Amino acid sequence: LVSCTKRTKTPKSELAVCRYVLLLAELEAHQDAWPFLRPVKLKSVPGYKKIIKKPMDFFTIKEKLINNMYLNQENFVIDVNLVFDNCQKFNEDDSEIGRAGHRMKRFFDKRWTELLH
Numbered sequence: 452l453v454s455c456t457k458r459t460k461t462p463k464s465e466l467a468v469c470r471y472v473l474l475l476a477e478l479e480a481h482q483d484a485w486p487f488l489r490p491v492k493l494k495s496v497p498g499y500k501k502i503i504k505k506p507m508d509f510f511t512i513k514e515k516l517i518n519n520m521y522l523n524q525e526n527f528v529i530d531v532n533l534v535f536d537n538c539q540k541f542n543e544d545d546s547e548i549g550r551a552g553h554r555m556k557r558f559f560d561k562r563w564t565e566l567l568h
């Protein structure tokens with residue numbers, strides 16, 4: 452993972468990267484994270500490729516984080532929210548995956564706010 456001590460950035464964005472790394476680790480460890488840990492296999496989920504224009508998952512977010520592809524915090528939050536928006540679009544609210552998505556979104560929103568203060 453990104454070494455939080457690497458002095459390649461201004462201290463402010465360095466702290467931000469540590470915040471994302473921490474938060475992402477919490478998301479991945481959450482008991483309801485199972486549908487979101489890896490990219491959806493488009494061949495094993497009929498309709499997903501057609502309906503979801505921009506697939507996203509926690510592993511892909513981690514890779515982007517490690518490759519320093521989040522130049523500002525907005526892009527990190529945009530990708531995390533993409534995971535949950537895709538989930539709401541494809542899954543019924545009253546379904547296993549739909550409910551997991553709502554719980555994960557609530558958890559993320561809470562932790563994101565806490566980490567900002």
Ligand SMILES: Cc1ncccc1N[C@@H](C)c1ccc2c(c1)OCCCO2
Binds near residue numbers: 485486489
């Ligand atoms: C987030 C999401 N949204 C819509 C569909 C799937 C997913 N997640 C993927 C990883 C998944 C979860 C459960 C699955 C599945 C695949 O394989 C097909 C068989 C049933 O079990």
